[in-house]
Amino acid sequence: MSVKSFLPPAERSTMGGFLIGIVAVLVFISGIALTATGAISALVDNWNSSVKGTLTVQIIGSSSTSTTKANTAIENLRKLPDVKRAEIVSRDKIQALLKPWLNDDKLIADLPLPVLIDIELTSPSTLAISKVTAVVKSAADDAIIDDHRVWLNRIADFAMGLSYIALSLMIMAFGALVLTVVFATRASLTEYVHVIEVLHLVGARDAHIASQFSWRTWRQVVWGGMLGLLAFAPALAGIAWLARRIDIGILPPVTLPVPYWIGLCLLPIVAGLISYVVAMTTVRRALSGMV
Numbered sequence: 001m002s003v004k005s006f007l008p009p010a011e012r013s014t015m016g017g018f019l020i021g022i023v024a025v026l027v028f029i030s031g032i033a034l035t036a037t038g039a040i041s042a043l044v045d046n047w048n049s050s051v052k053g054t055l056t057v058q059i060i061g062s063s064s065t066s067t068t069k070a071n072t073a074i075e076n077l078r079k080l081p082d083v084k085r086a087e088i089v090s091r092d093k094i095q096a097l098l099k100p101w102l103n104d105d106k107l108i109a110d111l112p113l114p115v116l117i118d119i120e121l122t123s124p125s126t127l128a129i130s131k132v133t134a135v136v137k138s139a140a141d142d143a144i145i146d147d148h149r150v151w152l153n154r155i156a157d158f159a160m161g162l163s164y165i166a167l168s169l170m171i172m173a174f175g176a177l178v179l180t181v182v183f184a185t186r187a188s189l190t191e192y193v194h195v196i197e198v199l200h201l202v203g204a205r206d207a208h209i210a211s212q213f214s215w216r217t218w219r220q221v222v223w224g225g226m227l228g229l230l231a232f233a234p235a236l237a238g239i240a241w242l243a244r245r246i247d248i249g250i251l252p253p254v255t256l257p258v259p260y261w262i263g264l265c266l267l268p269i270v271a272g273l274i275s276y277v278v279a280m281t282t283v284r285r286a287l288s289g290m291v
Helices: 016-051 063-077 091-102 105-110 126-139 148-191 193-201 206-245 258-288
Strands: 054-059 083-088 115-121 144-147
Touching: 016 148, 016 206, 016 258, 054 063, 054 126, 054 148, 063 083, 063 115, 063 126, 115 126, 126 144, 144 148, 148 193, 148 206, 148 258, 206 258
Parallel strands: none
Antiparallel strands: 054 115, 054 144, 083 115
């Protein structure tokens, strides 16, 4: 048999609308932070999977000389057991890579482009890279060898820094939620202090009274969290639209992982659980000090 609550519905409570509105804003902010974290993680994984174990060699000079050096280097590279693939990057592909940045076909066609060699290693070890470097330098001593791990590690470090900032923002949002729930619960206790005194007189236990406040806070926070997610949905659609407008040559398409969507949908529930515990603790402490 259910016990009827002595508290009015959330929408009729003095603090109900305030708490619901604040929670909606905090969940909206948490959604932005979670989206930033998920997008950055997916982007770094995309880059990591695409360049892991690859090297790029640039040979600068006249077209015929550079091509000769490149062919010699490729012939020697294919003899190495650590090299899975070595081939010259076609000029058309280089021009396609430059197009998003220059956006001028005539200008790109007139550029004195270097000869590029794309190398894929069976295992991206330091020893394998050293062997490749030695072979390439023997064929073209002026060649420039780019190890993608160097810039990828720098980007990964920068991305991790942004992720930590986003996570800190989410932690601060939930910290603000805790403070808001404490404030709202104490205000509700003050509002219903006479009712609580009567309940004490008729033998109501502190646990029962605290559960009434906690469940009402749970409903308010979950409702506010759902409103926050509804408000965040068009913002997320706008972010996705802006991301699609960026040329794929500059920023590859990013698919947010399944855990992100699960976490996003669980934000109201997590906020509700936190608020339930905070409200229960706040009420029990307050009731223990009442005479």
